[in-house]
Amino acid sequence: MRIAGGAETQSAARRALLTALLLRRGQFVGMGELTELLWDDPPSSAVANIRSHLTGLRRGLDSAQPGLSKRLTTSRGAETGYALSVDANELDLSCFLKLARQGKELLAAGDHRAAAGRLDEALALWRGPFGQRLPSTRWFHAHTVGLSNTRFEACQDFFTACLLTHRTEMLSYRIETVLAEAPYRQRLWQLLAATYCTQGDVAGALGVIERCRTVFADELGLDVPPGVEAIRAAALTWDTERAHRLVAEMARQ
Known part of the structure; x- marks a missing residue:
């Protein structure tokens, strides 16, 4: 993680605290929640450790940009909390x-x-x-x-x-890259099959649908999603316009 192009935050704990404060952008995060985000089973020294890490984080912020630590504020009410002011x-x-x-x-x-x-x-x-x-x-x-x-x-x-x-240039490759991270997303399979179909590659489209069937049937015990089956029908009839219409309908949902 880099702050304004400055030095990378090296400490794992400080990086985690900074990430949490950025996710909450301007909202105070209590000591209890800061403990939860660092440990599922916190040590007895958790509060002292967090305060030490926050001190180090302030130094890191100033190292990246002098005065930046002023954006990290402390609330001392019923529970001590911290917030990082970011536009x-x-x-x-x-x-x-x-x-x-x-x-x-x-x-x-x-x-x-x-x-x-x-x-x-x-x-x-x-x-x-x-x-x-x-x-x-x-x-x-x-x-x-x-x-x-x-x-x-x-x-x-x-x-x-x-x-x-x-x-569609390189589109199938880009879809495959995301599909590798999220293989159970039906819409990705439909888009990948539709990409091959609209390019006139019937074998490619049918191959994608068969891979989809394997994933959903063998790993999830489910049928091929209806949206993907609809692309099969378009591919088998060389109906690229139908494939486009199916994708357009999906975009409006």
Whole structure:
């Protein structure tokens, strides 16, 4: 994690605390919750350790940019809490969420080209999966799942917009990359099969659908999702327009 392009936060605990404070952007996080995010089974010295890490974090903030630690404030009420003041446009996550929301709205409104541009800009803010080099606590697991799902949704919207604007160069590769992370997302399978179908590659589309059947039947005990089966029918009749219509319908949902 880098602050304003400055030195990387090296300490795992400080990195975790900084991440949590950024996720809550400006909201106070109590000592109890700070303990939960660092340890599922906290040590007796948890509070003292957290205070020490926060002192180190303040030094790290000032090292990155003199005076930056003033943004880290302390609340001493019924429970001691800490907050980090950050404007929305200073935080990649806030910018991503705004752009992804705008892209989804444009996609639903039928402005596919503008949606693709907005979503491409949103996804460019990611440097990799969320949760790397963070504690494997229940607190971070919940946030990792939530943010990962949000990124997957934005990827699906972007792939949909690309397909509907005929921007299919390398699209199957990009879908495969995300599918490797989220193999049970039905919409990704439908988009991948539709990409091959609209390119006139019937064998490729049917191969994707067979892979999907294997994943859902063998691993989940489920049938091929209806949306994917619909692409099979389009591929078998060489009906690329039908495949486009199916993807467009999915975009409006």
